[in-house]
Amino acid sequence: xxxxxxxxxxxxKTATSRDTLLAAYRFMLRARLLDDKFAALYRAGxxxxxxxxxxxxxxxxxxxxxxxxxxxxxxxxxxx
Numbered sequence: 001x002x003x004x005x006x007x008x009x010x011x012x013k014t015a016t017s018r019d020t021l022l023a024a025y026r027f028m029l030r031a032r033l034l035d036d037k038f039a040a041l042y043r044a045g046x047x048x049x050x051x052x053x054x055x056x057x058x059x060x061x062x063x064x065x066x067x068x069x070x071x072x073x074x075x076x077x078x079x080x
Contacts, residue, residue, distance in 0.1 A: 024066045028058035 035053045042051040054061070 020066055024059075024062040027062040027065050031058040031061060 031054065035055050038047065038051050039053055039055075041047045
């Protein structure tokens with residue numbers, strides 16, 4: 001285990017971590033923008049029925065999204 005840490009390339013890991021964090025941030029921002037749009041449409045009477053917003057829960061879905069490794073064969077469904 002110690003050898004793995006010593007042999008690790010910190011510059012490579014930092015770049016990957018930065019890319020992963022940026023992807024998660026973009027996902028969270030997109031989720032927040034969609035929630036805001038749904039709320040505005042609901043208040044305007046354009047959406048009938050109930051609207052369940054995930055405001056404040058963006059980090060959870062972003063963490064799940066960026067941790068999926070096989071995006072072609074993985075399906076993730078959510079319900080309230």
